[in-house]
Amino acid sequence: MTREPVGLDSDLVSRVRAVAEDVPGFIEAAIRRELNGHSFSRLLDELEAETGPLPEDLVAEAERFWHAS
Numbered sequence: 001m002t003r004e005p006v007g008l009d010s011d012l013v014s015r016v017r018a019v020a021e022d023v024p025g026f027i028e029a030a031i032r033r034e035l036n037g038h039s040f041s042r043l044l045d046e047l048e049a050e051t052g053p054l055p056e057d058l059v060a061e062a063e064r065f066w067h068a069s
Contacts, residue, residue, distance in 0.1 A: 013023070020026035048054075 016023055016026050
């Protein structure tokens with residue numbers, strides 16, 4: 001494991017401490033989620049470059065499904 005000193009807003013740290021006992025673990029999990037999101041975005045960009053954009057009717061259907069759940 002590598003330690004990396006980072007500066008965090010004190011209000012943000014207080015909010016994390018209010019919901020998590022393991023602040024470093026919470027921060028590590030947040031970083032992992034963010035990195036996964038970036039990887040997924042890159043994959044979507046690559047797919048769109050290969051196949052073109054999604055048809056608008058499919059996008060609208062997915063948005064309706066997403067908001068209904």
